[in-house]
Amino acid sequence: MTTNNDFLLSVEGLTVSFDGFKAVDDLSFYVDPNEIHVIIGPNGAGKTTALDLICGKTRATSGSIRFRGKELTEMKEHQIVHAGVGRKFQNPSIYEDLTVFENLEISFPRGRSVFGALAFKRDKEVRERVAEIAEMIFLEDHLEERAEYLSHGQKQWLEIGMLLIQNPELLMLDEPVAGMSVSERVKTAELLNRIIQGRAVIVIEHDMKFVEDIAHKVTVLHQGKVLSEGSMTHVKSDPKVVEVYLGH
16 A cells, blocks of 8 residues: 655645635645656646645645645745745746856756855856756757747747756646647657656646647546546546536
């Protein structure tokens, strides 16, 4: 039997009410290390709210979020980041006027405190880490290019790289392939499969073809609750999911 400590992330009985409306209602799910866990569901199902709760942007009304045994509901946003949870929102928040190299460099974790930022040197360790991440996100040939000139997909990859350089153990991505070309989506699937060694990724996504390419496990939300969970094959053939999701 697996205990909750075996999971990287355990979400149990999570509820949040906004003026009496339960956006997330008694939600429980578990994420294993090295897992790509995709959350799908119709608009208003509570998907983004669930990520907001995990990263501390929104406070839970009740329930528990345990990450590597630490209770996240008692922590502030920056403490959750330091604990190893990285979050990417729908729109890329990169520094357009900086180069790809500089975007990655300022995300390097040593520069976080004021003193750290002042003492920060572009040393061998930083350059090697930036080069390693740039290769992982398909931008090794764009290091000196200003971020504003990247394609939409490349900007998304850069933001994922800015999180990866902080070496989070849990990465949360909200609709990472929205607006991407077909070839960019294929490469993004490849990227996610590359980066899960030693970490887990939670993805919210509407693109079902992409979900099929990446998901180890799928949780379907409906009205803030888990409607179905399992492999993509299992979820797709679940009559409840067909009725709620594919019927639309």
